[in-house]
Amino acid sequence: MTAETLIEVNDLNFSYDTRAILKGIQMTMPRGKVVAIMGGSGSGKTTLLRLIGGTIQPTSGYVKFAGEVVHELDRDALFKLRRKMGMLFQFGALFTDLSVFDNVAFQMREHTNLPESMIRDLVLMKLHAVGLRGAHHLMPNALSGGMARRVALARSIALDPMLIMYDEPFTGLDPISLSVIGNLIRRLTDALGMTSIVVTHDVQESLKIVDYVYFIADGVIAAEGTPKEVRESVAPFVHQFVHGEEDGPVPFHYPAQTYKKDLNLENSIA
């Protein structure tokens, strides 16, 4: 492990009851980089984020964040660790009873003793970074999907975390909002010296902004590489995923008995 590594995932296994979700995941994420985790729906990407955040416990293996094994921490230490992390949920998860301003100020008020005047300045700075300073007085229900996610982004950088995890940040956005969010992820990562993990299945948008990509399929890392390597990859799974092909290693048909048998044609004379 080099000094540059922020997150180390070692032989990580996780199962719900007896169903294995993640099987022997091995990853390293260097500081200051944007790393994408890609994979189809239900491949265990979000589970991996939750394991990094310590909201669930691995069956075996570990996640090391800034030198600490996440699942071995007690509750206080875990909460302390989480102050160094931000997370952007799929649809923003803004607190609907608080205004945009109060949403961004939430963590500052909960975790610091800063005077209200300073909180005000900080909140406006964070909102300015995502281009929504003028919207600070709005309630979340008055925001569009893209705006809500930008506010959530401002909220997650409120305490200048070392890491931000993005859970499907591109889902359901129009092309403009999509590239706004994509560029914000890149810019904020570079400007604040953070590390970003982007869980997504939006291949084209994320390949533009990330430094490294992991593909997860069926709970294992199917492929990894830089965006350039990924684009040029001839590995069947990566090729299918990047180019959105209908059939390939990920089959179009759900496993079933033979078509003939289902239609009771097996014994008939064709």
Next chain:
Amino acid sequence: MPKRIVSSIQNIGHRVIESVWRLGVASRFFILVLLKSGTSLRRFNLVIRELYFTGVLSLIIIVVSGLFVGMVLGLQGYETLQKYGSESAVGTLVALSLVRELGPVVAALLFASRAGSAITAEIGLMKATEQLAAMGMMAVDPIARIVAPRFWAGVISMPFLAAIFSVMGVFGGYLVTVVFIGVDEGSYWSQMQSAVDFRFDILNGFIKSCFFGVAVTAIAVFEGFDAPPTAEGVSGATTRTVVTSSLVILGLDFILTAFMFRGVS
């Protein structure tokens, strides 16, 4: 046939185990809420905000229902009592029915359907939209920050609402019997004053409403927190809050009454 019997017995067993298990989860949750109430007490403005939503906004329904319940009590009481020539005792009847039983019980039932369901739906939706998870990831405990203030606000507002309900009821009885029917005003109030005992009647009614407040809000916050994070899950939880708390209120009322008014003439 025997197979069907076996499976139905299994089904019953499964349901019993399930509900005992759920009761255990709920009790653990309740203790957790109590243990994590420090934040609510230190930052009391969190509770005050919820007091507005659970208490103040329930006022209308409590005031109006109390008034009408009192009016009906006055009317029915007068009808019966005047047959025996003791219509002057109608004030006693109205006041005792209200402070001992109807005030705490009906106010709690109304509170469960007005505020309890709102608490469940709010917490359930916060869960469904990942707001609680987001809070947890921001190193803020949702039980301390969201659940506990709502719980205490409910516990505090319930006795007040019950008291207001009783007061409105007594006033409603006065309106109907004294103002409309013409029962003697002096006897309405003075009989009430001499018959209602502070310790046995008012204090016991107050204690009842405190129990109901704890029960209703504990059920409401638990159902919300435990709701499956889907539209169907939240609506089911809201219904369960109202049904369970209504049954618990009536059951508790019987038990408390048995303890409180044993041997009191």
